[in-house]
Amino acid sequence: MNMSSANVTVVLQYRDSFTKAVTKNVIVVILGISISYLNANLIYTFCRNQIFYMNPRYILFIHLVINDLVQVTLTAILFIISYTIYKLNVSVCCIFMLLALFTTENSPLNLACMAVECYIAICFPMRHVHICTIQRTLILIGSIWMTTMLSVLPDLFITLATEPLDFFHSQVFCLRNTVFPNPLITKKRDITYAVFLVIVWLTIIYTYFKILFTAKAASKDARKAKNTILLHGFQLLLCMATYAAPHLTNALQGWFPNNYTDSLFVIYIIVQILPRSISPIIYGIRDKTFRKFLKGNLLCKVTAHESDHHNK
DSSP states (O other): OOHHHHHHHHHHHTOOOHHHHHHHHHHHHHHHHHHHHHHHHHHHHHHHOGGGTTOHHHHHHHHHHHHHHHHHHHHHHHHHHHHTTOEEEHHHHHHHHHHHHHHHHHHHHHHHHHHHHHHHHHHOTTTHHHHSOHHHHHHHHHHHHHHHHHHHHHHHHHHHHHSOGGGGGSEEEOOHHHHSOOHHHHHHHHHHHHHHHHHHHHHHHHHHHHHHHHSOTTOHHHHHHHHHHHHHHHHHHHHHHHHHHHHHHHHHHHHOGGGHHHHHHHHHIIIIIGGGGTHIIIIIISOHHHHHHHHHHHHHHHHHHHHHHHHO
C-alpha cells in the first residue's frame, strides 16, 4: 500500500463523530468568511483609491491579498467537501488542487519580494523610485506565477503521462497525493520545496540584517521597516510550514493514528488559515495610509447602511 492509499485508509477508519465534524466545519467556515471579508475590504479599498496604483509596495501587497483570498476560499471548499461529498471526480479535483497549489506556493515568493522592496526603500531611498517601478513590479508578479507554474504543472504532466484515461474519470478523496500519485512527483516536490525554503529564507534574513545595520536608530521609518520584516519572517515561517506539512502529516499518522483527523485539522488551521490572517494586519491595519482609507470605506458603508435603515 502506498502512502496516499494509507492516508485515505486512515481517514476512512477514523472518521469524526457528527458533533466533531460539524464543529470543525463551522470553525473553518467562520474563519474563512472572516478572513475573506477583511481581504475583500482591502481589495475594495485599493481599487477605490488611485494613490495605491502608483506604489509598488501596495501592488505587491494587494497581489498577496487576492492570492490569499483565492487560497482560503479554495481550501475551505475542499475541507467542507471532504466531510460532505467526500469524493470528487479526479478531473475536478485536479482543477481545485492546481489552483490551491498555485496560490499556496505564491505566498512565500510574494513575501520575499515585499521584503526586498522594503530593503531597497530603506537602504537605497534615492534609487528606490528608479529601481521599483510599476512595470518592474508587474513583471515581478508575472515571474512569481511563472515560477509557481514551473513547480506545480509538472505534477499534472507526469500524471497525464503515467496514469490511464480511466483514472481521470474515477472518484477519489481529494488530496494532492491521490490526484498526483506518482512517487516521482513526491521526490520532485521535496526538492523544489527545499530550494524555495533556502532561497526565500536567505532573502528574508539578508534584507532584515541589511536594514538593521544600515538604518539609523533614530529613524522611525527604519524601525518600522525592521518590525515589518520581522512580521514577514513570522508569516513566512507559517507559510513555509506548507513545505514541511507532508512529512509532519506522515509522522502524525504513525504517532497518533486514533487522532489522525484531529492532527490534519490542526495542521490545516496552522498551515493554511493562520498565515492568511496576518497579511491584513501587516498592511491593512499597521500601515497608516492604508488604514486611513480602509477606515474611511468602512465608515461610509456603516453610514450608508444606517441611512438606508432610517429611510425604511
